Amino acid sequence: MGGYTNFGGAKPGLISWDSDAKSTQLSSAVYKNLCLLSAVFAFSVGLTIGILIPLVYLKTPPRNDTVALETVNASAVIRTIFLNNSYAYKNDSESDKYPTVSFVKSFVPLxxxxxxxxxxxxxxxxxxxxxxxxxxKEQKHDVWQDYVKKAVAVKMENGCGRMQNRLVTFQDGLKGCVRYRQNTDQIQGELFSFYLAKILNLPNLAPSAVSIVDLGQPLWRNLRNEIASAQWNSNRPIVLTQFISxxxxxxxxxxxxxxxxxxxxxxxxxxxxxxxxxxxxxxxxxxxxxxxxxxxxxxxxxxxxxxxxxxxxxxxxxxxxxxxxxxxxxxxxxxxxxxxxxxxxxxxxxxxxxxxxxxxxxxxxxxxxxxxxxxxxxxxxxxxxxxxxxxxxxxxxxxxxxxxxxxxxxxxxxxxxxxxxxxxxxxxxxxxxxxx
Structure with a gap:
C-alpha cells in the first residue's frame, strides 16, 4: 500500500518529468546550433589562416634565415652602389628591369x-x-734605377708612412722613401705592382728600385746607427722610391x-x-x-x-x-x-x-x-x-x-x-x- 501511496503520490513527479523532457529537447536544439556555429567559425578561421600563412611566409623569411638574408641584402646594397643611375638614366619601370636597355634608349649622337x-x-x-x-714615364724610371746603384745616403729619419719605413737623404740632397717589411711578400707586392704599372704604361707610380740592407755598401755605410735604431735586419730586401714633394x-x-x-x-x-x-x-x-x-x-x-x-x-x-x-x-x-x-x-x-x-x-x-x-x-x-x-x-x-x-x-x-x-x-x- 505504501508502495502505491508512493506511486500514487508521484503525479507531481510526472509533471516534473515532462518539463525536463521539454528542456532537454530545447538544450539539444541549442547544442546542435552551437555545434553548427562552431564548425562554421572553425572553418572560417582555418580558411583565413590557410590563406594568410603563405602570404606572410613569402614576405617574412623564416627566423633561421635572418642572418643569410641580411648578408644577401648587404651584398645587394654594395653591388648597387654605382649601378643604374647615369646622369641620363630614367627611373621608369622598364629601365628598372633592363638597365642596359635604358642606356641604349638614352643614347644621343655625338x-x-x-x-x-x-x-x-x-x-x-x-x-x-x-x-x-x-x-x-720609362726614362725617369731608368734614371732612378741607375741613381740608386751609385747613391750614398747621409741621413735617415722617420717618414714615408707607417712602421719601419724611413726617409733617406742622399749626399747630393735628393731624397727617397725606403719601404722595409718583415714579410717578403709585401716587398714583392710593391715591386711587382710597380713593374705591372710600367707594362701598362701608367705614369702614376713614382720610380722605384730594390736594394739590400748591407752596411758594407756605399748606400748604407753612413747609416749604421740609424739602421740599428730602426731595428732593421741586415740582408733584408727593401724598395727605395723617389721622394715626391x-x-x-x-x-x-x-x-x-x-x-x-x-x-x-x-x-x-x-x-x-x-x-x-x-x-x-x-x-x-x-x-x-x-x-x-x-x-x-x-x-x-x-x-x-x-x-x-x-x-x-x-x-x-x-x-x-x-x-x-x-x-x-x-x-x-x-x-x-x-x-x-x-x-x-x-x-x-x-x-x-x-x-x-x-x-x-x-x-x-x-x-x-x-x-x-x-x-x-x-x-x-x-x-x-x-x-x-x-x-x-x-x-x-x-x-x-x-x-x-x-x-x-x-x-x-x-x-x-x-x-x-x-x-x-x-x-x-x-x-x-x-x-x-
Missing amino acids: ERSDEDLVENGIFWGKKIERALPEGY NLNSANIPAVFKPVERHLNKLDVLNMTRNDEDQIGSFVELAQWSDLIVFDYLTANLDRIVNNLYNYQWNTNIMDAPAHNLAKKADSDLLVFLDNESGLLHGYRLLKKYEIYHSILLDNLCMFRKQTVDVIKRLKTKGDVGVLLRDMFDRLNSDSVKDILPTIPDKSVKILNDRIDRVYNQILKCESVFANT
Missing part, C-alpha cells in the same frame, strides 16, 4: 665638339689625353661617391652640358679610370677598396680622402702610393674582398685607349708573367735575386684571370656604348 672628349663611346678623347700630366690628399670624385653611380659616355656628355668647364675634372677621372683597372688587376686592398669596405659602418667615409692616393699640387698628377698588398697579399683575400674590387670595374665604361690596347695585347699573348719576370731579372743584381723571390706562378695565374675579366668588361662596354 656632336663634333664631343669627339674631343669621348672617342668611340668608351675612350677618353684627344682633348683629355693632351691635358693629362706627363707623370713618371708637394703632394696633397686626393678625394674620391663625386661620380663615384653616392649610392647608385657609375661612369660612362653618357655621364661625361651630360656633365659637359651641365658645365662646359669640366676639363680639369675629366683629367682627374681619366686617371681614376686607370687606377680602377690597375687596382682591380693587383687586388689592392689599401686604396678605394678600403673606403668601400668601411662604408657599411661609416656612410661618410666616401667623403674622406682616398687611402694611399695623392695629387701633385703643381700638375694635378694622381700618385698611386703604397701598392704592397698587390698581386700576393690581396690575392689571398679575394674571397672576402672581391665584391668590392668588382663594384668599381663593373660600373666603369670609360678608359684610356693606351691602357685598353695593352690589356688586349696581354689577353692575346698571355705573357704578363714572362714580362714581369724578365723585368725583375734584367733590373736586379744577383744579390737581390738571391734574397727576393720572383712573382709566384699562382699569382701569375690569378693575374691572367683578372686581365681576362678587365678585357671582358671592355668588350661589354664596347657592345653598349661604342659608336657605330
